[in-house]
Amino acid sequence: MRLVPIESVKPNTVLGKTLYDVDGRVLLRAGVVLREVTIAKIKEINILSIYIVDKYSDEEIDDIIKPEIRQKAIITIKEAFSNIGRLNTTDQERNKESDYTWQEQSYFYNIGKMAVNIIEDILKHKDVLLALVDIRSMDNYMYSHSVNVAVISLTIGITFQMPKKKLEALCIGALIHDIGKSFLPKRLSDIEAELTADEKEMIKQHPRLGYKYLSSTYNINSLSKMIVLQHHERPDGKGYPDRLNKDNIVDLSYIVSIADAYDNLSTDLPEKRAMFPSDVLEYLMSNAGSMFDYNIVNIFCRIVIPYPKGTIVEISTGERALVRETIPGFPLRPILKIIESQRVTRIGDEINLIKEISIVITKVVHDV
Template sequence: MRLMPIEFVRPNTVLGKTLYDIDGRLLLRAGSVLNQATINKIKEINILSIYIVDKYSNEEIEDVIKPEIRQKAIIMIKEAFSNIERINTSNKIRNSEKDYTWQEQSYFYNIGKMAESIIEDILNHKDVVLALVDIRSMNNYVYSHCVNVAVISLTIGVAFKLPKKKLEALCIGALIHDIGKALLPKEILNKHGNLTDEEKEIVKQHPRLGYRYLSSTYNINSLSKLVVLQHHERPDGLGYPDGLTKENIIDLSNIVSIADAYDNLSTDLPEKRAMFPSDVLEYLMSNAVSKFDYEIVSVFCRIVIPFPKGTLIELSTGEVARVEETVPNFPLRPIVRIIKSSRSSRIDMKVSLISELSIVVTAIKYDMN
């Protein structure tokens, strides 16, 4: 199974992962054979990439959490955000618990229970690594992003052996880290094209708006609330909204900051395609100390798998290879099998890029023509 941008998908391609609509309804089951009309429909609902199964990659890539849990979490976050937008059209800031409606309190409670389910599912995995990119429609990008940030954050938290209570606070904080965006003016949030400098400053207030909104509810842990407030702060003091420096930013906020950046950079968007996997990791490493916590970035770069098994890649030799295995601690130097080469003796040869240091991955290959 491999991830394929929708523009490269051709008729008679087999779908590798089930597709859902913005409300979590099943659209197309894994194993379906796609025709041109179906491909066009996928494009219409703004899904930019899908998983396919072909002769080069027919193994399943297991998600970190069960698909049904992921979809339920996305729907829950969507409902919470939509409800908050509806109730807070006047941008009213709460001053006491009694200002919260029963519906809002139930959302907060359910998000906490959902966090428990996600944590339990992740902890049931023998080895927690990040190998699967979530398939998402741009129509529900914000909600899918929140769930993905939670999953990524938890894999980091597990790698650091955080206690379960801290994992719960981390997961809840990550799930609602962008809740303040539900309180921003819709004309700014939904604007197409570049924001003005004034509009950018308004958007930068979403962590504070989210924190103030949550400040009185008893259903959200205080650490989770700090994650909402601090997830755009930076160790060098140049983050927002408060320009905090390293010693004043909690570790959970640093984790969510990295997860947030990774998910944004590695996801296809209409205005920009995902960065090349090695470029994403290099960006994180080059900005460790200034934008991100160095120790957390170092651990994260050891547990992420940028080239999952079955990925077709182009090598600096000009050859095309299939990823066979990723070696722990060396995510950018997988073991590969050559499937296309100008030298017939190299076809089907297994090559370890850890041993062959002169060979690097230069591109992900989608079209074999």
């Protein structure tokens, strides 16, 4: 099974992962044979990539959380963000807990329960390695992004062996890190909109707007609130909204900052395709110490799997190969199986890139 852009999907391809609509309802179940008209409809609903099964990759790829938990989390965040934005205006003053409606308190309660469910599901895995299995509709982008950021953040937190209560604060903060965007004009949340310089500056206020809104609710841990406020702050003091120095930024905010950047950079968007996996990790590593916390980036790059099993890649020898396995600690040097080569005797050979140091992956291949 492998993830491919929708424009590379050919008729009679088998769908590898179930597709859901923006309200979490099943659109197409895994195993369906995709016809030309079906592929066109998938494009219409703004799903840019899907998982397929073919002769090269028929193995199941397990998400780090169950798909039903992921979908429920997306809907929980969507309900909260959509309704909170409708119930409030940016200039409201909140001075006491009773200012929150029972609906808003119920949203926070549901988010807290969701965080516990996500943590418990991830902790069931023996090895917490991160290979995201996420087919998202652009219509639900902000909400599925929030869930991905929570999952990525938790894998980092678990690697640091954080206690469960701190993991809960981390997960909740990650789930609601962009809640301040609910108070901005809707146009500013449109990922396809071309924004003016003034509008880009307005977006930079979303951490403060979110923190102000959450400041007096008792249902959200203070650490989670700090994540909302600080997830765009930087160790070099050039972040926003407060340009804090590194000693005033909580460690959980640093984690969410990295998770946020990784998910944004590795996601296909209508006008911006995902960065090449090695380029994403290189970006994080080259900015460690300035944009991102050095120690957290170092840990993250050991647990992420940029080339999941089943990915087809081209290597510097000109051959094409199938990713068979990723070795923990060496995310960019997986074990490969040659599937196309000018030397017929090479087809079927396995290459361990940790040992074959002169060979590198040059691109991910979708059309085979």
